[in-house]
Amino acid sequence: xxxxxxxxxxxxxxxxxxxxxxxxxxxxxxxxxxxxxxxxxxxxxxxxxxxxxxxxxxxxxxxxxxxxxxxxxxxxxxxxxxxxxxxxxxxxxxxxxxxxxxxxxxxxxxxxxx
Amino acid sequence: xxxxxxxxxxxxxxxxxxxxxxxxxxxxxxxxxxxxxxxxxxxxxxxxxxxxxxxxxxxxxxxxxxxxxxxxxxxxxxxxxxxxxxxxxxxxxxxxxxxxxxxxxxxxxxxxxxxxxxxxxxxxxxxxxxxxxxxxxxxxxxxxxxxxxxxxxxxxxxxxxxxxxxxxxxxxxxxxxxxxxxxxxxxxxxxxxxxxxxxxxxxxxxxxxxxxxxxxxxxxxxxxxxxxxxxxxxxxxxxxxxxxxxxxxxxxxxxxxxxxxxxxxxxxxxxxxxxxxxxxxxxxxxxxxxxxxxxxxxxxxxxxxxxxxxxxxxxxxxxxxxxxxxxxxxxxxxxxxxxxxxxxxxxxxxxxxxxxxxxxxxxxxxxxxxxxxxxxxxxxxxxxxxxxxxxxxxxxxxxxxxxxxxxxxxxxxxxxxxxxxxxxxxxxxxxxxxxxxxxxxxxxxxxxxxxxxxxxxxxxxxxxxxxxxxxxxxxxxxxxxxxxxxxxxxxxxxxxxxxxxxxxxxxxxxxxxxxxxxxxxxxxxxxxxxxxxxxxxxxxxxxxxxxxxxxxxxxxxxxxxxxxxxxxxxxxxxxxxxxxxxxxxxxxxxxxxxxxxxxxxxxxxxxxxxxxxxxxxxxxxxxxxxxxxxxxxxxxxxxxxxxxxxxxxxxxxxxxxxxxxxxxxxxxxxxxxxxxxxxxxxxxxxxxxxxxxxxxxxxxxxxxxxxxxxxxxxxxxxxxxxxxxxxxxxxxxxxxxxxxxxxxxxxxxxxxxxxxxxxxxxxxxxxxxxxxxxxxxxxxxxxxxxxxxxxxxxxxxxxxxxxxxxxxxxxxxxxxxxxxxxxxxxxxxxx
Numbered sequence: 042x043x044x045x046x047x048x049x050x051x052x053x054x055x056x057x058x059x060x061x062x063x064x065x066x067x068x069x070x071x072x073x074x075x076x077x078x079x080x081x082x083x084x085x086x087x088x089x090x091x092x093x094x095x096x097x098x099x100x101x102x103x104x105x106x107x108x109x110x111x112x113x114x115x116x117x118x119x120x121x122x123x124x125x126x127x128x129x130x131x132x133x134x135x136x137x138x139x140x141x142x143x144x145x146x147x148x149x150x151x152x153x154x155x
Numbered sequence: 156x157x158x159x160x161x162x163x164x165x166x167x168x169x170x171x172x173x174x175x176x177x178x179x180x181x182x183x184x185x186x187x188x189x190x191x192x193x194x195x196x197x198x199x200x201x202x203x204x205x206x207x208x209x210x211x212x213x214x215x216x217x218x219x220x221x222x223x224x225x226x227x228x229x230x231x232x233x234x235x236x237x238x239x240x241x242x243x244x245x246x247x248x249x250x251x252x253x254x255x256x257x258x259x260x261x262x263x264x265x266x267x268x269x270x271x272x273x274x275x276x277x278x279x280x281x282x283x284x285x286x287x288x289x290x291x292x293x294x295x296x297x298x299x300x301x302x303x304x305x306x307x308x309x310x311x312x313x314x315x316x317x318x319x320x321x322x323x324x325x326x327x328x329x330x331x332x333x334x335x336x337x338x339x340x341x342x343x344x345x346x347x348x349x350x351x352x353x354x355x356x357x358x359x360x361x362x363x364x365x366x367x368x369x370x371x372x373x374x375x376x377x378x379x380x381x382x383x384x385x386x387x388x389x390x391x392x393x394x395x396x397x398x399x400x401x402x403x404x405x406x407x408x409x410x411x412x413x414x415x416x417x418x419x420x421x422x423x424x425x426x427x428x429x430x431x432x433x434x435x436x437x438x439x440x441x442x443x444x445x446x447x448x449x450x451x452x453x454x455x456x457x458x459x460x461x462x463x464x465x466x467x468x469x470x471x472x473x474x475x476x477x478x479x480x481x482x483x484x485x486x487x488x489x490x491x492x493x494x495x496x497x498x499x500x501x502x503x504x505x506x507x508x509x510x511x512x513x514x515x516x517x518x519x520x521x522x523x524x525x526x527x528x529x530x531x532x533x534x535x536x537x538x539x540x541x542x543x544x545x546x547x548x549x550x551x552x553x554x555x556x557x558x559x560x561x562x563x564x565x566x567x568x569x570x571x572x573x574x575x576x577x578x579x580x581x582x583x584x585x586x587x588x589x590x591x592x593x594x595x596x597x598x599x600x601x602x603x604x605x606x607x608x609x610x611x612x613x614x615x616x617x618x619x620x621x622x623x624x625x626x627x628x629x630x631x632x633x634x635x636x637x638x639x640x641x642x643x644x645x646x647x648x649x650x651x652x653x654x655x656x657x658x659x660x661x662x663x664x665x666x667x668x669x670x671x672x673x674x675x676x677x678x679x680x681x682x683x684x685x686x687x688x689x690x691x692x693x694x695x696x697x698x699x700x701x702x703x704x705x706x707x708x709x710x711x712x713x714x715x716x717x718x719x720x721x722x723x724x725x726x727x728x729x730x731x732x733x734x735x736x737x738x739x740x741x742x743x744x745x746x747x748x749x750x751x752x753x754x755x756x757x758x759x760x761x762x763x764x765x766x767x768x769x770x771x772x773x774x775x776x777x778x779x780x781x782x783x784x785x786x787x788x789x790x791x792x793x794x795x796x797x798x799x800x801x802x803x804x805x806x807x808x809x810x811x812x813x814x815x816x817x818x819x820x821x822x823x824x825x826x827x828x829x830x831x832x833x834x835x836x837x838x839x840x841x842x843x844x845x846x847x848x849x850x851x852x853x854x855x856x857x858x859x860x861x862x863x864x865x866x867x868x869x870x871x872x873x874x875x876x877x878x879x880x881x882x883x884x885x886x887x888x889x890x891x892x893x894x895x896x897x898x899x900x901x902x903x904x905x906x907x908x909x910x911x912x913x914x915x916x917x918x919x920x921x922x923x924x925x926x927x928x929x930x931x932x933x934x935x936x937x938x939x940x941x942x943x944x945x946x947x948x949x950x951x952x953x954x955x956x957x958x959x960x961x962x963x964x965x966x967x968x969x970x971x972x973x974x975x976x977x978x979x980x981x982x983x984x985x986x
Contacts, residue, residue, distance in 0.1 A: 062190035063172055080160065098191035106199035110327075110939030114195055116888030130189045130196070133175065137186075140168030147161035 042086070045072050049090035053138060054098060065091050065134045069141030074149045076142065087142025088135040096131030103127060178333045188330055193323030195330055198939035207982040213240060213315045214986040220245070221966065222980040223959050226934040226942050229465040229474075231964045238468040239305040239482040241984075243312025243339070246462055246479055250936040251317070251336055252328040253458050254347075254480045256883055261285050261346035261353070263535060268334055271540040281533040282547055284554040285353065288596040289345035295599035296341065302604045306341040309482040313339035327938055328884065344603070347480035352596040354453070355498045356628035356647075360709060361506045362558075362590075363811040365413050365659040370812060371805075379815040380708055383696065384822055386744075387713040388720050390631060390645065390692040391680045393699035399678055401703035404671045406653035411662035413508045414588050429711050430497035431738075431903055433691035433719055434635040434643070436684065440729045444921035445635035448734045449486055449495025450912040452905045455880045457890055457944060459932030461486075461914050465960065466610065473610040474926065474960045476914050483606035486916060488926055490962065491613045492636040493918035497692045499629035501649050502707035503595035505656075505670075507552045507663030511589065516548045516555075520664045526551070552591035552663060591663055593670060595648060600626035615640045615683065622646045623676060631692035637920045643690040645680040645697045648673055654705045674704050689723040691716070693903075712818035714744035714901040722903075731927060734917045737903060739953040741780040745901040746790050749821045750778070753793065756828065756848035765866055766856055780899035782873025787899060789870070792859055796851035804836045817901070873897065877908040880931055880947065882938070889938045894951050904953075915955060927955035 052068035060067075069087040076083055103111045103123065111123045120126060175186030188194045204222060211218070216233040218241055223229065228245050232238040247254065259265050263280030265273040296302045317336050329335060368376055432449040440446050453460055461476035466484060475487015486495050511528075512518040518525040528548045535543040548555045601624055608621035618634050622644055625632075629647020634640070650657075650670040661668040680697045682690055694711035722737050754774060762770060769789055776786035798820065806812055815823070823830060828844040835842050863869045873895035882889035898906030905911050916928040931950040935942040949956065959965075966981055 057190065057192045062175075062186045062193060066168065066172070080164075095191050099196055102191060102196045102199050102201065105201040106939065107941070109941055109943075110195065110199040113888040113938050117886060119887075129185075130191055130194075133185060133189050134191075136171055137168075137175075140164060140171055144161060144164040144168050147164050148158075151157045151161050 042078070045076055046086050046090050048072055049087060049138065049142065050094040053091045053134065054094040057095075057098070063137065065095065065137040066141035069138040069143075070145045073142035073145035076146045076149070078146065080143055080147060080150075083146035084139045084143040088139030090135075090142075091138035092131040092135035095134030096127055099127045099130040183331050184333055190323075195327055195939075197323050198327045198330075198937055200935075200937065200940040200942075204980050206980055207984075209982075209984060210986070211244070211315065211984040212986070213311050214984060216986060218982075218984045219964055220982040220984070221961070221964070222982075224978040225463075225946070225956060226980075227463045227465070227959075228934075229959070229961055229965070230467060232466075232468040235301070235305060235468055235471075236308040238466050238471070239308040240312035240315070242464060242466065242477065242482055243309040243314075244316045245312075245464070246477070247313040247316035247339070249934055250458055250462060250479045251313075252326045253883060253936055254313070254339075254343075255336060256328075257350050257480060258343040258346045261289070261350035262343075263533070266535060266537045266540070268332060268538060270538045274535060274537050274540070274543060277535045278533075278543065278545055281535065281545060282554055282556045283353070283357075283592060284547070284549075284594070284597055285346065285349050286342075287531065287549075287554065288352075288594075288598075289342055289349050291597065291599045292345040292348065292601065293342050296345070296601045296603065299601060299604055302601055302607065303341075305482045305607065306344055306603065309344065310339045310341055326936065328886075331886065344481050347478060348602055349596050351478065352628045354628075356501075356503050356595060358500060358709060359502065359504045359506070360813050361504075361657065361660045363813040366808075366810050367813040368659060369412070370808065379819050379823070380813070382819065383700070384713045384818045386717050386748075386818075387696060388717045389696045389699050390643065390716070391682050391698045391702075392685055392687065393701075394686075395680075395682060395698070397678075397701065397703055399703070401678070402651055402672065402675060404651055404653050404656075405667055406656070407662070407665060407667045410655075410659065411508075411665065411668065413660035413662075429694040429715070429905060431691070431693045431715060431719060431905070432495040432497050432631065432633040432643075433689060433723060434493075434633050434641040435689040435723060435726075435729050435734075436641050437639050439688045439723075439727055440919075442730075442919060442921055444637060444919060445639060445641050446729060446731065446734055446920070447488075447493040447495060447633060447635040447641075447918045448738060448916065449497070449633065450738055450905075450915045451486065451496065451498075452911050453913040454910045455913060455931055456883050457880055457932055457938075458883070458936035459913065459930045461930050461932075463928070463930070463934065463958075467961070467964075471611045472962065474958060475916070476928075476930070481603060481606075483603060484610050485606060486914060487610075488918045488924055488960075489610060489612070490924060491638075492618060492634065493920060493924070493926075494609055494612075494618065494635075495633045495916065496630035497633075497694055499631055499645055499647060499697060500694060500707055500710050501629050501647065501697075502652070502657050502709070503627060503629065503647070503650065505593045505661055506590040507550075507593060507661045507668065509550060509552075509555055509589040509591045509663040516589075519550050521551070522664075522666045528555075550591045550663070552593045552669070553597055555589050555591045558588045558590050590660065593657075593661075595627040595629075595650075598626060598648065600648070602626060614638055615642055618642070619644070631694075631697075633690060633692065635918070635920050637922065637924070640684060641690050642683040643681065643692060645692075649679070649704070649706060650674070652705045656705065658708065678704065687724065689720075691719050691723060693719055712745070712816055712901065714818065715903050715905065718742055718744055718903055731917050731919055731925070735927070735953065735955060738912070738915050738917070739897070740903040741897045741899065742903070743778045743780050743787070743790075743899055743901050745794075745817060745821065746776070746787075747778040748818075749794070749824065750776070750790060752825055752828065753797065753848055753852075756845050757852055758845055758849045761849055762853070766853065769856060769866060770852070780872060780876075780897060780902050780904075782871060782876075782895050782897040784872050785866075785868075785870040787872035788859065788863075788875035789855065791875075791899075792855035793852050796855045796858075797847060800835065800842075800847045800851045801832050805832050807837075871895070872899075876906070878906060878911075879909050880944075881909065891944055891947055894947065896951055912950075915950070917955065924960060926958040926960060928958050929955050 049068040056064040219231045221229040263277035430451040434447040437443045465474040473489040475484040510520040533545040605625035612618045626648040634642040693715035695716035696710045780787045878894040878896040879892045898904035914930040918926040933942040933945045
């Protein structure tokens with residue numbers, strides 16, 4: 042299980058470097074099909090894997106740039122703390138991946154019911 | 156049924172992607188925008204720029220660019236083409252969004268990017284013929300091969316940068332607005348220059364002046380608008396003798412009385428637009444060589460309106476600030492000369508009341524005959540809205556606006572009011588009123604050629620020749636050379652008008668109201684090496700009243716100009732530090748003139764203890780608008796209240812009227828403190844100036860208390876002047892707020908809320924030119940770069956940076972990385 046989790050997280054991170062934002066859904070779609078878990082766990086794994094990948098990426102950018110832009114964007118969105126922006130980034134990636142993983146694990150479930 | 160959970164999950168996932176892909180209101184598409192790799196995070200600068208050794212397609216020869224520690228590029232090219240190609244490339248790299256916004260604005264296309272909220276501004280831009288003017292300029296530029304070459308080279312450079320961009324590399328604002336850059340072309344450069352003309356030379360009070368004349372009568376005009384302030388010290392010293400006869404013009408016997416119009420002036424010009432420049436001769440300086448200084452005052456935005464650059468190629472080596480979207484240096488210096496500009500408030504925009512044959516507007520009456528109009532169909536594409544089709548009718552004067560419909564469509568909703576307030580019974584008329592616009596921006600011109608030559612000028616004569624190509628917006632071009640010359644030309648193209656022509660709305664049917672030619676260049680106001688040892692300008696009147704031509708009556712109050720001239724007269728052995736102190740001079744001539752009177756008028760027995768304490772702070776004030784003083788805050792509020800108490804009752808009309816200039820009203824009050832306007836007409840009692848001064852003082856303190864709490868450091872002028880520098884789009888988070896600043900509208904340091912010195916420059920001429928400068932911003936237009944706003948603190952505190960001006964490539968052609976100067980980043984580019 043932990044391997045699938047890391048595979049989703051790692052692939053999401055690297056795919057995002059070459060593909061647009063929606064690539065966060067691809068590893069979940071691929072690995073979710075091979076995941077024999079409850080729907081809630083499938084969603085959770087997908088979600089937290091990319092939450093971690095995107096969150097770590099955004100955290101790195103935030104730190105490496107001394108927060109110059111993230112503090113401006115936080116003000117733009119009316120946020121009181123810069124880190125909320127990182128959380129929002131991570132949640133967006135997480136949701137994409139969560140639904141992707143859930144969708145493909147449900148597909149696997151449905152097919153196996155035959 | 157067994158696929159139902161799957162289908163639901165799939166649908167939810169797809170719906171999520173759809174929601175995240177789209178812009179909702181002002182919220183950018185959150186999926187791409189928050190993407191940690193390609194979204195806004197990509198604009199967070201993680202490393203400073205580094206050396207580069209690469210090919211750049213489009214160059215003709217190799218080019219070196221050195222970025223100094225403020226990231227100002229110093230371009231060393233082998234030919235003009237590559238020089239301006241690189242300027243375009245670098246400006247786009249640092250400021251692409253700004254370049255596009257300015258030209259979309261000029262072209263009346265903002266609603267394409269932003270949406271319906273800007274459709275009205277776009278419509279006005281079209282009706283003002285901005286594109287019409289820009290197209291004429293491009294046709295003119297094409298007639299001069301070298302100019303056309305640099306226009307094209309500059310465009311190619313911008314496009315080389317744009318085409319190198321992947322969507323994730325788009326500047327932040329493109330991601331926020333979910334838009335993409337479009338290719339640059341020479342028309343856009345022309346549009347940018349028209350935008351400057353609109354900013355600086357669209358001021359006019361034709362309608363309000365006509366109304367004021369009709370409402371208050373000619374004596375009022377004479378008293379408040381024809382009379383100069385006693386302390387006015389014109390730009391060209393009054394001692395200048397005009398030894399020529401003016402070119403005559405025919406004038407009408409009686410002045411046309413236009414229909415009273417209620418239109419609100421589009422594009423109002425706030426007092427924030429103004430500037431200072433001066434040059435002192437070597438006789439007055441410690442070095443023995445002239446020193447020149449310039450600080451153009453504009454609305455302050457991030458990114459800054461200016462872009463600092465050094466341009467070096469065979470035949471040219473110049474440094475200074477350039478405009479985003481135009482090749483060349485606008486304010487700066489080269490190895491022999493320096494120059495700077497301030498705005499000339501000459502009247503180069505007139506409105507003509509037009510009589511159409513019928514509502515088809517195919518013909519209009521002029522010179523005793525019906526003449527055909529032409530029509531230009533304007534299509535305004537609106538993001539998220541329907542395309543607006545607007546037919547703009549052109550007469551020989553220029554494009555026509557319907558002023559009464561502007562009322563019903565525009566800001567005021569009571570366009571049909573009929574309350575008979577006017578003196579000649581025309582207000583409330585429901586028939587449409589048409590005004591045609593005659594404007595210098597519609598004349599063919601090629602300002603870039605002027606800057607091209609100025610950048611290469613070696614002496615006074617070449618400066619003068621360069622200026623002949625400059626038309627609008629008219630500027631006071633100050634000049635100094637290492638030969639020891641100082642000079643100032645009031646420069647631009649000025650219509651040769653009869654006295655007062657175009658001050659009111661003109662008769663569009665009578666050729667005597669047409670512009671009858673131009674003031675010949677040799678008659679333009681100018682001065683070279685005057686006896687007093689300096690030249691200066693601060694937007695005040697160009698000349699003493701004996702100048703034979705009429706130019707306008709709307710100039711800046713006397714205050715800044717007089718202060719500069721007094722300081723420059725007193726100073727000897729002038730150094731850069733003296734000039735720097737003068738740039739930051741906060742003295743308020745306005746307060747010095749009127750505050751003693753206001754203090755003498757106030758009835759102290761009606762004040763409470765706190766009010767008396769505040770009053771005492773005014774009594775001991777030295778009239779400097781320093782950030783740490785509270786007195787400037789109190790004085791400003793008190794003056795505004797008093798001004799309102801005196802004028803508001805007389806000016807209670809629902810059509811625009813012209814109000815007296817600040818300095819003129821001050822003088823009137825000092826001469827006759829109980830003149831007829833002082834009494835409030837809407838009350839039974841007859842108010843004296845003592846009543847008005849006391850009441851307005853108390854009222855000012857109440858306002859200040861409401862806004863800033865009890866009398867404390869929160870009343871410091873530094874806060875109360877409310878100096879914010881917003882982003883171009885006014886987007887929260889992208890600007891800088893609450894800069895604790897000194898200065899004021901009437902001070903040489905004209906910093907006030909969100910406008911003021913947009914570039915401060917001092918140049919010391921001589922065998923080795925030395926120069927200093929600062930602007931509130933940074934080279935980079937990227938809000939994710941620390942360079943974006945890094946100079947603001949220096950600007951706020953009056954610090955200047957020494958400008959590194961290289962005569963040859965600083966690191967040599969056979970340079971190896973990081974050898975000679977560690978602080979320089981080097982680009983070596985080859986075709």
